Amino acid sequence: MIKLNENYNKLPGNYLFTEIGRQVNAYQQANPDKRIIRLGIGDVTKPLTGKVISSLKEVVLDLEKNVHGYGPEQGYDFLRNKIAENDFRSKGVNIADDEIFVSTGAKEDTANFQELFSSDIKIAVPDPVYPVYVDSNVMAGRGGVYKGGRYTDFVYLECNQENNFIPELPKQPVDLIYLCFPNNPTGQVATKDELKKWVDYARANKALILFDAAYEAFIREDNIPHSIFEIEGARECAVEFRSLSKTAGFTGTRLSYTIIPKELVVYDNDGKAYELHKLWLRRQTTKFNGTAYLIQKGAEVVFTPEGKAEVDATINYYLENARIIKEGITKLGISSTGGINSPYVWLKTPANLSSWDFFHKLLNEVQVVGTPGAGFGLCGEGYFRLSAFGEKSNVEEAIDRLVKLKF
Numbered sequence: 001m002i003k004l005n006e007n008y009n010k011l012p013g014n015y016l017f018t019e020i021g022r023q024v025n026a027y028q029q030a031n032p033d034k035r036i037i038r039l040g041i042g043d044v045t046k047p048l049t050g051k052v053i054s055s056l057k058e059v060v061l062d063l064e065k066n067v068h069g070y071g072p073e074q075g076y077d078f079l080r081n082k083i084a085e086n087d088f089r090s091k092g093v094n095i096a097d098d099e100i101f102v103s104t105g106a107k108e109d110t111a112n113f114q115e116l117f118s119s120d121i122k123i124a125v126p127d128p129v130y131p132v133y134v135d136s137n138v139m140a141g142r143g144g145v146y147k148g149g150r151y152t153d154f155v156y157l158e159c160n161q162e163n164n165f166i167p168e169l170p171k172q173p174v175d176l177i178y179l180c181f182p183n184n185p186t187g188q189v190a191t192k193d194e195l196k197k198w199v200d201y202a203r204a205n206k207a208l209i210l211f212d213a214a215y216e217a218f219i220r221e222d223n224i225p226h227s228i229f230e231i232e233g234a235r236e237c238a239v240e241f242r243s244l245s246k247t248a249g250f251t252g253t254r255l256s257y258t259i260i261p262k263e264l265v266v267y268d269n270d271g272k273a274y275e276l277h278k279l280w281l282r283r284q285t286t287k288f289n290g291t292a293y294l295i296q297k298g299a300e301v302v303f304t305p306e307g308k309a310e311v312d313a314t315i316n317y318y319l320e321n322a323r324i325i326k327e328g329i330t331k332l333g334i335s336s337t338g339g340i341n342s343p344y345v346w347l348k349t350p351a352n353l354s355s356w357d358f359f360h361k362l363l364n365e366v367q368v369v370g371t372p373g374a375g376f377g378l379c380g381e382g383y384f385r386l387s388a389f390g391e392k393s394n395v396e397e398a399i400d401r402l403v404k405l406k407f
């Protein structure tokens with residue numbers, strides 16, 4: 001008899017975006033004359049840039065004549081070199097070409113990475129959180145029991161106004177730590193000193209940090225690190241995940257990369273050390289047949305001076321939307337984080353409304369849609385995420401409408 005992995009029974013339904021969609025559709029049907037503005041979106045709204053499109057067209061023509069069959073599972077050297085050079089070495093961060101593993105998404109890689117580790121390790125996750133870190137570990141049997149919105153076996157790193165949405169070091173020992181900066185959903189960024197605390201902790205405890213830098217390209221302030229590898233000692237204790245999804249509009253085209261320094265080790269029960277780099281290579285060569293040649297060629301262009309300029313212009317467009325959102329809600333007396341080095345503005349709901357009550361108020365009274373913070377974890381209750389992905393004119397109109405709200 002084929003039997004279920006019962007860990008799947010421990011996953012609560014992933015209703016957040018389905019539920020938002022259902023409620024928005026119901027409202028639209030009941031009010032067909034109202035124009036709804038969606039600021040709940042976590043996907044890009046601008047197409048791939050001109051240089052990327054030109055490259056893709058050329059490669060398609062080449063594919064008519066030449067065979068590009070299975071490529072290296074860890075990515076083509078031409079792309080790994082461009083990434084290592086442009087994202088790291090040119091910025092003084094020591095990363096070798098072969099420490100880059102090209103993949104199809106930071107979602108896939110952050111979800112899959114945990115399978116290299118024993119099932120009894122202790123996991124620390126931020127709250128609020130990008131749910132993939134939690135659910136992938138639950139599927140692997142590390143969650144324990146789901147009670148009152150949390151899993152008994154995880155250590156939750158609470159992020160709230162008191163700690164400025166920067167997680168504090170755990171009070172009990174943990175082995176695997178998920179960090180995400182700029183953060184989804186809070187939009188918060190971490191300084192070098194804040195990351196240094198985590199690097200020191202991980203080194204002292206032989207723990208590993210999985211650092212999700214999917215929104216790195218939105219960082220504009222000089223003093224904010226773009227990579228955990230800017231922190232001394234991080235090569236011994238951290239893996240970094242990057243993606244062209246939000247950077248260059250590849251959410252549907254799919255290309256990401258994971259950086260695994262060769263110094264990183266994991267231990268067996270006898271304390272014998274094994275190289276993580278070799279283990280991930282083994283995993284990828286077994287379970288993955290590489291990112292499409294076509295897409296890697298398109299991605300290569302993102303790292304040229306012209307490609308970078310185009311990508312920067314798109315990100316600046318989104319960041320201007322974020323600025324408009326943040327300025328607008330600040331004028332309303334609503335406090336927020338994010339929106340400066342991030343496409344997300346995380347706001348405290350006014351008048352102590354719950355996340356969902358605020359959602360309903362916005363939808364019913366001004367026809368603006370955002371994301372209730374409670375959907376990202378218990379600490380998200382009382383908060384709300386507005387996204388800067390969208391048309392500027394819509395963002396401006398949404399803010400004009402918000403000003404009319406009465407609390």
Ligand SMILES: Cc1ncc(COP(=O)(O)O)c(C=O)c1O
Pocket residue numbers: 042104105106107108130180183184212214242243244245251255256
């Ligand atoms: C924090 C974070 N990591 C990873 C991802 C997924 O990235 P990708 O499209 O590369 O799978 C997202 C997407 O929303 C995200 O918010």
